[in-house]
Amino acid sequence: MSAVLKPKSKFIVCDGNEAAAWAVAAARVELVAVYPITPQSSLVEYLAKFVADGRLAADLIDAEGEHSVLSVLQGACLAGARTYTASCGPGLAFMFEPYVRTPGLRLPIVMGIVTRDLLTPQSVWGGHQDAMSVREAGWIQVYCESVQEVLDTTIMAYKIAEHREVMLPVNVCHDGNYLSFGAARAELPDQAEVDAFLGEKNVNWHAALDPQRPMAVDPLTGGAGGTGPSTFVRYRKGECSAMQNALSVITDVHEEWGRRFGRTHAPLVESYRMDGAEYAIITIGSMTGAAKDAVDAARQRGENAGLVKVKTYRPFPVRAVVDALAGVRALGVVDRSVSFGWDCGPLFQDVIGALHYAPRRIPAMSFIGGLAGADITIGHFDHVIRRTAELAEGPGAAPGETVWLNEKD
Amino acid sequence: MDQTHYLIVGASHAALSALHAIRLHDAEGDITVLTRDQSLPYSPTVLPYVVSGRSKPERVFLRDEEYFARLKVKYRCGVAVKRVSPEKGAVQLADGEEIGFAKLLLATGAAPVLPAIPGLAEVKFHVLRTMNDAIGLREAVPKIKHALVLGGGLIGMHAAENLAKGFVQVTVVELQRHVLSGYFDADASGIIERIFAAKGVQLLTASRLAGLAAHVDCWRATLGDGTQLDADLLLVAAGVAPVTDFLDGSGIQIDRGVLVDDWMRTNAGNVWAAGDVAQARGFFEGERILNGILPDAVGQGRIAGMAMAGDAGAKPYAGGVPLNTYAFFGQQAVSVGVQETALDPAGVEVHKQVDAERARYLKIVLRDGRLAGIFGINWAFDPGVMWELILRRIDLGAVKQAFLASPQQTARGLMSKTWR
Amino acid sequence: MGAFETISFRPEHCDGCNDCMIACARAKEQSDDVLHSRIQIVPAEGGFELAMCRQCGDPECVHNCPAAALSKDGESGVIDWDASKCVNCLLCTLGCTYGGIVYDAPAARVIKCDLCDGHPACVKACTHGALKFLTTARIYNEVGNLEDLFVPGLAGCQGCNTELIMRHAMRRIGPDAVVATPPGCIPGMGSVGYNGLTGTKVPVFHPLLTNTASMLTGVRRYYKRIGRNVKAVALAGDGGTADVGFQSLSGAAERGEEMLFICVDNEGYMNTGMQRSGCTPYGAWTSTTPVGERGRGKTQDAKNLPLLMVMHHCAYVATASTAFMEDLYDKLDRAIAASEHGFAYLHIYSPCTTGWRFPSDQNIEVARKAVQTNFVLLWEFDPQGGLRLTHPVDDPFPLAEYVKELGKYRHLSEEQIAHIEASVARNVSFVQGLAAGRPPTAAAA
Numbered sequence A: 001m002s003a004v005l006k007p008k009s010k011f012i013v014c015d016g017n018e019a020a021a022w023a024v025a026a027a028r029v030e031l032v033a034v035y036p037i038t039p040q041s042s043l044v045e046y047l048a049k050f051v052a053d054g055r056l057a058a059d060l061i062d063a064e065g066e067h068s069v070l071s072v073l074q075g076a077c078l079a080g081a082r083t084y085t086a087s088c089g090p091g092l093a094f095m096f097e098p099y100v101r102t103p104g105l106r107l108p109i110v111m112g113i114v115t116r117d118l119l120t121p122q123s124v125w126g127g128h129q130d131a132m133s134v135r136e137a138g139w140i141q142v143y144c145e146s147v148q149e150v151l152d153t154t155i156m157a158y159k160i161a162e163h164r165e166v167m168l169p170v171n172v173c174h175d176g177n178y179l180s181f182g183a184a185r186a187e188l189p190d191q192a193e194v195d196a197f198l199g200e201k202n203v204n205w206h207a208a209l210d211p212q213r214p215m216a217v218d219p220l221t222g223g224a225g226g227t228g229p230s231t232f233v234r235y236r237k238g239e240c241s242a243m244q245n246a247l248s249v250i251t252d253v254h255e256e257w258g259r260r261f262g263r264t265h266a267p268l269v270e271s272y273r274m275d276g277a278e279y280a281i282i283t284i285g286s287m288t289g290a291a292k293d294a295v296d297a298a299r300q301r302g303e304n305a306g307l308v309k310v311k312t313y314r315p316f317p318v319r320a321v322v323d324a325l326a327g328v329r330a331l332g333v334v335d336r337s338v339s340f341g342w343d344c345g346p347l348f349q350d351v352i353g354a355l356h357y358a359p360r361r362i363p364a365m366s367f368i369g370g371l372a373g374a375d376i377t378i379g380h381f382d383h384v385i386r387r388t389a390e391l392a393e394g395p396g397a398a399p400g401e402t403v404w405l406n407e408k409d
Numbered sequence B: 001m002d003q004t005h006y007l008i009v010g011a012s013h014a015a016l017s018a019l020h021a022i023r024l025h026d027a028e029g030d031i032t033v034l035t036r037d038q039s040l041p042y043s044p045t046v047l048p049y050v051v052s053g054r055s056k057p058e059r060v061f062l063r064d065e066e067y068f069a070r071l072k073v074k075y076r077c078g079v080a081v082k083r084v085s086p087e088k089g090a091v092q093l094a095d096g097e098e099i100g101f102a103k104l105l106l107a108t109g110a111a112p113v114l115p116a117i118p119g120l121a122e123v124k125f126h127v128l129r130t131m132n133d134a135i136g137l138r139e140a141v142p143k144i145k146h147a148l149v150l151g152g153g154l155i156g157m158h159a160a161e162n163l164a165k166g167f168v169q170v171t172v173v174e175l176q177r178h179v180l181s182g183y184f185d186a187d188a189s190g191i192i193e194r195i196f197a198a199k200g201v202q203l204l205t206a207s208r209l210a211g212l213a214a215h216v217d218c219w220r221a222t223l224g225d226g227t228q229l230d231a232d233l234l235l236v237a238a239g240v241a242p243v244t245d246f247l248d249g250s251g252i253q254i255d256r257g258v259l260v261d262d263w264m265r266t267n268a269g270n271v272w273a274a275g276d277v278a279q280a281r282g283f284f285e286g287e288r289i290l291n292g293i294l295p296d297a298v299g300q301g302r303i304a305g306m307a308m309a310g311d312a313g314a315k316p317y318a319g320g321v322p323l324n325t326y327a328f329f330g331q332q333a334v335s336v337g338v339q340e341t342a343l344d345p346a347g348v349e350v351h352k353q354v355d356a357e358r359a360r361y362l363k364i365v366l367r368d369g370r371l372a373g374i375f376g377i378n379w380a381f382d383p384g385v386m387w388e389l390i391l392r393r394i395d396l397g398a399v400k401q402a403f404l405a406s407p408q409q410t411a412r413g414l415m416s417k418t419w420r
Numbered sequence C: 001m002g003a004f005e006t007i008s009f010r011p012e013h014c015d016g017c018n019d020c021m022i023a024c025a026r027a028k029e030q031s032d033d034v035l036h037s038r039i040q041i042v043p044a045e046g047g048f049e050l051a052m053c054r055q056c057g058d059p060e061c062v063h064n065c066p067a068a069a070l071s072k073d074g075e076s077g078v079i080d081w082d083a084s085k086c087v088n089c090l091l092c093t094l095g096c097t098y099g100g101i102v103y104d105a106p107a108a109r110v111i112k113c114d115l116c117d118g119h120p121a122c123v124k125a126c127t128h129g130a131l132k133f134l135t136t137a138r139i140y141n142e143v144g145n146l147e148d149l150f151v152p153g154l155a156g157c158q159g160c161n162t163e164l165i166m167r168h169a170m171r172r173i174g175p176d177a178v179v180a181t182p183p184g185c186i187p188g189m190g191s192v193g194y195n196g197l198t199g200t201k202v203p204v205f206h207p208l209l210t211n212t213a214s215m216l217t218g219v220r221r222y223y224k225r226i227g228r229n230v231k232a233v234a235l236a237g238d239g240g241t242a243d244v245g246f247q248s249l250s251g252a253a254e255r256g257e258e259m260l261f262i263c264v265d266n267e268g269y270m271n272t273g274m275q276r277s278g279c280t281p282y283g284a285w286t287s288t289t290p291v292g293e294r295g296r297g298k299t300q301d302a303k304n305l306p307l308l309m310v311m312h313h314c315a316y317v318a319t320a321s322t323a324f325m326e327d328l329y330d331k332l333d334r335a336i337a338a339s340e341h342g343f344a345y346l347h348i349y350s351p352c353t354t355g356w357r358f359p360s361d362q363n364i365e366v367a368r369k370a371v372q373t374n375f376v377l378l379w380e381f382d383p384q385g386g387l388r389l390t391h392p393v394d395d396p397f398p399l400a401e402y403v404k405e406l407g408k409y410r411h412l413s414e415e416q417i418a419h420i421e422a423s424v425a426r427n428v429s430f431v432q433g434l435a436a437g438r439p440p441t442a443a444a445a
């Protein structure tokens, strides 16, 4: 990443949670509702402190639970507010009822997920199981790799969510423990520049609770008679196309970000050392740093390994994934969560699903690591690379032949 | 042909009450009201006061144009219905015009009956039923000295009093043994007669008018007993009969009046009748009677209107009860219900107090412990409450003695407890 | 046609002192003779009864007047008598079944009550509370003149009073409001609409059953932030309020969010087929507390939601009944005012013709009996004034009068009725204790 120093930007050292809070301030969010939960708690504490210090000019509502947190945001958004919250793990599970409703209402709410493994076993540490469990709820989900990316993406998320062709809520996911508490140097963008970047707030032009333009929000829809079925289909199809629209919007917004702030982040997928790669490992989130080191080392050894990082997980960038993997003969997908039904990782599932559109079959293997705060080390990735290389030579993995990276740690 | 949903013939109490009831239920259906009178609606009952000058003709109208406009009612005066065809759903007016209807109300009231008296056809006489009659009488009064009133019923007595008040010498000839026999017994009528006599009105009861003839500048009447009377004004008030002449050939059943059921419907499914023209079930008799009084015209009109509009709140007719109030020379007489003579004597009790000196009278007729009639002169009680006691057949049982001692108080207590 | 003011008479409070009659005779005829009074108190069977003009809606005296001397004033509802037209025929007295228009012999004319231009002398003279000048009609007319904010033709069950509650509440609250109707009978009857059509003229939405108070929090907070006074209103059922929605309700109340939360309590999940809720009373049949060989209805008492709200120190809490509309309107006004600066909670009892199984024309009667038997207590609370009973019933009807009206209690045994009676008694003494400022523990004992 080429850092062109902008005159009024400044550098800070902060962790991912604080970075998210800075982004919320920069995006001039008007209403924040919070409920603390590990490992998100410090994020809401930063928000509260920023409000108390006058750095964040938002109304902050300490709701009595995550369910209400998101409900408050829905009400506020329908009234016209730009809104933010963050949650994770059991909190996200508790929030599920309003969570699944938000995309249908087409509310451009931004919510951080400071990812955490789901119970049970009882655990308070990172893992993607929470965010992955709600991947089909209709939210846009993007995964960040670094503190800086958390900050930048959280701001960008508003521009994506509020885009007229999108109007969907966005989850900005960053890994519990590793990103939430891992401090790094980050550049704080200039406020005027952020204002110019985000432009006019655009949250409730389509559906509002406003006596000045009264309407019924979400009347009973569907059933088998009258205009029910077609009306329901129209709403559902609309959501699906908005999701697809988001792919180009996300790309455009990332490009604009790069132009304005001189920092580019790959919008959908990032290809790392994929030139001439014979096989690739696929990563998501903060694990990517270690993975890149492992790939570098492999290249140094003369092995033609490459890496593809998925940033935009929902909508799933099928085309981008297929294109990125066009030249490889095998791939290993590393997940920090599991798909119980398939005995593999969910990202793996998505990737092999996307590869249905590839010109030829590519053998693939699912790796699961980093559950409940476990570290995925360079050593683990060496193992992944080795197994993937073997895959390129052999007949490919059988279903359920999943490698559990931390099984013997 | 003009077409209307509701057609009401007549514009007096029965008609107006029906109209009101229809509009309470049906705000939109076309309504046309026809009357052969030339004016806005008025009540025949007020006419004696027009004669006396107490009421100005232009101040007695029961409704104004604004009312009909507001209720979206077509009001046509000066038109008489000549023929009715229920099958066709149409009426024909005197000038031949036809009006189609879906539902028709006959509220044509009653008109004076002219008794078969030799010579009557040849002499000029008055009746009192319409505004024109009243104005004619009123104009005649200052020019006359002696009026002869044929009939000592309510209309005759009202007219007699008001003529007397115009300084006319009045003689009333009444066939019955006492005046107002439809409403009062001999004792009560006696009190009334004495007051009339004291006011200079000559009442000839049990007298029959045998003949009439022109004589010099007046009319000479000959009574059954040969007595001769001269009068320069003759008023015939010998009773009324329903106006049904225009129904000839309509197929609508008529006895003395138009026969109706408890919903005021005639034998023709699209025709109703109410008021003086109708012959409906009597409360005491069970058979159908004429009860030509204003309150019944109002009540029947309401039932007819509700039935015509299909108002589910309609209640069937409770049956006609004879009743009236009669104010004369500053005195008040009230008659509610039937005399004991009209009842099968079994279970009937009569309690009567007569104070002829002070012109006070009270009679209470009970049947099986329930009120059947109450009649008073200058005796305070609430006629409407008494009527309701009769209609509800309230058992006076426990309060009978109290009722006899103090009918007004006791009846009010019963009212307040029972239907307040 | 509007409703009108009227004088009400409570015979049980009348001792026959005649003060009202004297006051009337003086006011109207400058006489002390009660014969001139247009209000007549009559002794009857050990008590007193009343005869006076009811100012009937469709007055028979007016119909019976042949001289157009009587007419009903469309503004005041008073039946006016025009001396210049009257011919003294007395036919009006035949039309009146109340003894309301009578002949006054010394005055030589009929007399009738004219309500003294809205300040009746008789009522002022009554020191026993037997006469009351009811201005409820004024309220009805006021409310009637306000815009109905729901479309016509909401599809409630026959005889349901929820529609009444909704329409009247919203007329009062006005169009500058956002209305939340969580799943239940209220949106079920079409208030939020179907397939793109709305049932309401103000912004309205289905929250979840669980998050009504939270969504409204967001709405109100944002409008407040941008300086617009938009009322946040919930029209919720008891299930969504007391059970699954209680957390968000409690949270919002504790935070003192500014909103008006109206709970229409029909004692169960009536929209979905009459299942039990936390507000279902002991003994009641519901489809999930059925009556059978062993089941005898619900085996627990209802939770007392409004008292729970008192313990949240809300800006205003009240219970109300559609059988007492004057009281309800008062409370509604106060609740609306309180919702401008804090959490206002109004708990309105709503007998359910379908779910409680009683004839559809009996709703208001059932609601009235609930109050008259103390099954339901009408009170209000605010932090300054504490709790106050607004319609204390010192001499309640036996509970049986209420339960026997309702199909859902038809199976009750003597013991079960005794249980309910005990619960009612406990609640009465508890609430009376609160009203008297006694510590609840002492009162509950």
Ligand SMILES: Cc1cc2nc3c(=O)[nH]c(=O)nc-3n(C[C@H](O)[C@H](O)[C@H](O)COP(=O)(O)OP(=O)(O)OC[C@H]3O[C@@H](n4cnc5c(N)ncnc54)[C@H](O)[C@@H]3O)c2cc1C
Pocket (backbone or CB within 6 Å): B009, B010, B011, B012, B013, B014, B015, B034, B035, B036, B037, B043, B044, B045, B046, B047, B048, B079, B080, B081, B082, B107, B108, B109, B110, B128, B129, B154, B155, B158, B243, B246, B274, B275, B276, B277, B292, B293, B294, B295, B297, B323, B324, B325, C089, C091
């Ligand atoms: C002098 C007098 C005094 C009375 N005093 C009393 C009393 O004290 N108490 C009491 O109870 N009653 C009294 N009555 C009787 C009372 O007036 C009637 O009972 C009452 O008016 C009946 O009302 P109605 O609507 O049935 O008919 P009416 O009042 O007779 O009205 C009939 C209507 O039909 C119209 N009409 C008739 N034929 C036709 C036609 N062919 N085409 C078009 N229109 C037609 C007339 O123009 C009129 O509008 C008195 C009547 C009179 C005449």
